[in-house]
Amino acid sequence: xxxxxxxxxxxxxxxxxxxxxxxxxxxxxxxxxxxxxxxxxxxxxxxxxxxxxxxxxxxxxxxxxxxxxxxxxxxxxxxxxxxxxxxxxxxxxxxxxxxxxxxxxxxxxxxxxxxxxxxxxxxxxxxxxxxxxxxxxxxxxxxxxxxxxxxxxxxxxxxxxxxxxxxxxxxxxxxxxxxxxxxxxxxxxxxxxxxxxxxxxxxxxxxxxxxxxxxxxxxxxxxxxxxxxxxxxxxxxxxxxxxxxxxxxxxxxxxxxxxxxxxxxxxxxxxxxxxxxxxxxxxxxxxxxxxxxxxxxxxxxxxxxxxxxxxxxx
Amino acid sequence: xxxxxxxxxxxxxxxxxxxxxxxxxxxxxxxxxxxxxxxxxxxxxxxxxxxxxxxxxxxxxxxxxxxxxxxxxxxxxxxxxxxxxxxxxxxxxxxxxxxxxxxxxxxxxxxxxxxxxxxxxxxxxxxxxxxxxxxxxxxxxxxxxxxxxxxxxxxxxxxxxxxxxxxxxxxxxxxxxxxxxxxxxxxxxxxxxxxxxxxxxxxxxxxxxxxxxxxxxxxxxxxxxxxxxxxxxxxxxxxxxxxxxxxxxxxxxxxxxxxxxxxxxxxxxxxxxxxxxxxxxxxxxxxxxxxxxxxxxxxxxxxxxxxxxxxxxxxxxxxxxxxxxxxxxxxxxxxxxxxx
Numbered sequence: 001x002x003x004x005x006x007x008x009x010x011x012x013x014x015x016x017x018x019x020x021x022x023x024x025x026x027x028x029x030x031x032x033x034x035x036x037x038x039x040x041x042x043x044x045x046x047x048x049x050x051x052x053x054x055x056x057x058x059x060x061x062x063x064x065x066x067x068x069x070x071x072x073x074x075x076x077x078x079x080x081x082x083x084x085x086x087x088x089x090x091x092x093x094x095x096x097x098x099x100x101x102x103x104x105x106x107x108x109x110x111x112x113x114x115x116x117x118x119x120x121x122x123x124x125x126x127x128x129x130x131x132x133x134x135x136x137x138x139x140x141x142x143x144x145x146x147x148x149x150x151x152x153x154x155x156x157x158x159x160x161x162x163x164x165x166x167x168x169x170x171x172x173x174x175x176x177x178x179x180x181x182x183x184x185x186x187x188x189x190x191x192x193x194x195x196x197x198x199x200x201x202x203x204x205x206x207x208x209x210x211x212x213x214x215x216x217x218x219x220x221x222x223x224x225x226x227x228x229x230x231x232x233x234x235x236x237x238x239x240x241x242x243x244x245x246x247x248x249x250x251x252x253x254x255x256x257x258x259x260x261x262x263x264x265x266x267x268x269x270x271x272x273x274x275x276x277x278x279x280x281x282x283x284x285x286x287x288x289x290x291x292x293x294x295x296x297x298x299x300x301x302x303x304x305x306x307x308x309x310x311x312x313x314x
Numbered sequence: 315x316x317x318x319x320x321x322x323x324x325x326x327x328x329x330x331x332x333x334x335x336x337x338x339x340x341x342x343x344x345x346x347x348x349x350x351x352x353x354x355x356x357x358x359x360x361x362x363x364x365x366x367x368x369x370x371x372x373x374x375x376x377x378x379x380x381x382x383x384x385x386x387x388x389x390x391x392x393x394x395x396x397x398x399x400x401x402x403x404x405x406x407x408x409x410x411x412x413x414x415x416x417x418x419x420x421x422x423x424x425x426x427x428x429x430x431x432x433x434x435x436x437x438x439x440x441x442x443x444x445x446x447x448x449x450x451x452x453x454x455x456x457x458x459x460x461x462x463x464x465x466x467x468x469x470x471x472x473x474x475x476x477x478x479x480x481x482x483x484x485x486x487x488x489x490x491x492x493x494x495x496x497x498x499x500x501x502x503x504x505x506x507x508x509x510x511x512x513x514x515x516x517x518x519x520x521x522x523x524x525x526x527x528x529x530x531x532x533x534x535x536x537x538x539x540x541x542x543x544x545x546x547x548x549x550x551x552x553x554x555x556x557x558x559x560x561x562x563x564x565x566x567x568x569x570x571x572x573x574x575x576x577x578x579x580x581x582x583x584x585x586x587x588x589x590x591x592x593x594x595x596x597x598x599x600x601x602x603x604x605x606x607x608x609x610x611x612x613x614x615x616x617x618x619x620x621x622x623x624x625x626x627x628x629x630x631x632x633x634x635x636x637x638x639x640x641x642x643x644x645x646x647x648x649x650x651x652x653x654x
Contacts, residue, residue, distance in 0.1 A: 210427065211422060211424050211427040211428045212427065212428055212429055212430040212431070214382060214422070214428070215422065215428045215429065215430070215490070215493075216430065217382055217414065218380060218382060218414055218415060218419070218420045218422075218494075219414065219415040219441065219442040219445055219493065220411050220412065220413070220414035220415035220416055220442075220445050220446055221415075221441070221445050222411070230430050230433075233430075233432045233433075234430070234431065234432055307432070308431075308432075309431065309432060309477040309479065310431065310477070310479045
């Protein structure tokens, strides 16, 4: 198992290098010059030259890349061109927010998607199945921003049950922190729940017609045990893989949802950085997100091996 | 430690163990009966072989008795079944579940896929024990080890902790048998248990089933299309064609004195080592589908002796010793002589 993880980690290295090159190159291809944006209205040539020198923008691009990578390896992702804050510090501020939002959204998605998927597979072709499918389709089709606004209107403005926006750090006041995050997490979670439900349903449908499920029934086990133990356990593999990938996507930030609920997470940070040509911040975020995504993938692979006895002992 | 399992009362000697007096069912909304008036019975300690081509309804009839047909798919037109002399209701799902794996057990054709790949084989056998008996986990595991030993799996303690993929096909079928017999069922339904196995393994599994049957006195229904298997183990034979039992009776009567044209065709399609050398014959045509099912005798479309009267429902003719055939012209002896 350990060697398997090490092997996967080694494979991840070239992926990360490739991503870093890609991100760096894309940044250079973007139109617009950050220095011009920083130099202000006058665009004094001396200031511009000074800034170029300061941020080493006069170096050849490969040198710039290597400098950046070298610094990144020592934990220095550079300094925001706009706020002069170290990028790592900025990310450190936003990451817990995004992780909390992603985790809560995932809990909603799993709690709704998996039971709904199982139920609609077991009751295939019945009213329950149709209702679940219609709800899932609606979950996929309703835009996040609309659902978010409607929730704010109803829950916050009309019923005054939950705060409409903002953020409270978890370690300051856990209860308030969760309360503020419920609505954005729900909005994000419902869309993922729909995807999860569809995948759970199809995985369960395949497994429910398998010979070993028939064997489980032939043993006289209760239908509940047949479905939740014998069938679900084997349907779990695609569900776990999908969940890890969805979680990885959530880590990358949910721009619209964060905007609506003014959650100060990754999504907002990256949008601001792109608009301001804040190279260092964009690069830093993409790198962290990519590593996060790869870590989620690795986790999915590990779970896959743990779930599948055929892969475990090799 | 001795594990006491729930033992059911011995069946009254007069009634057969399982008595299927009439079983008819169809799938979906189609009016055609996939099984039409299926009738057979099996006594304790006896082996009944149900033979027929694929698609003739052999498996469907046993899955129906187990209550394992996909729910809602099958429509049961008539089911008059007695188990140990008592009414056996195919619509009572809860009662069927209590029977399944306890006093009626089943093994299947596909040992490679019939075990759950995610669980250890020992746990899968033990689960069959705990499903029907109020015993501890440890007692159930002890029983599982004992069962693995009885199906002659070497080093049963070690095998307990292995996963299905670590076992060969023959070993997996042994595990399936161990699981099926864990609660000492009165009846074992074996649906082509050797079809997917190598020939050498086939005879080992047949021997095993026969030995276990001798030990426990259980009745066995063996579903097969292999007449070699039938010749080897059957006490009684029921020949199935297109959802009906066309002929049934003691094995020697079926082999030596077949009365239904289909049975005769089956027998002459089997090579024999003794007796005069004859050309092997085939039964021309294929089994009719639900859409093309003829009225009256279902074999009439392929029968060399078919007459206009065959469009009417054929009568059940009896020849003594429980030997019966579903044919207008049985016994066929005179007719065969005339056509020869």
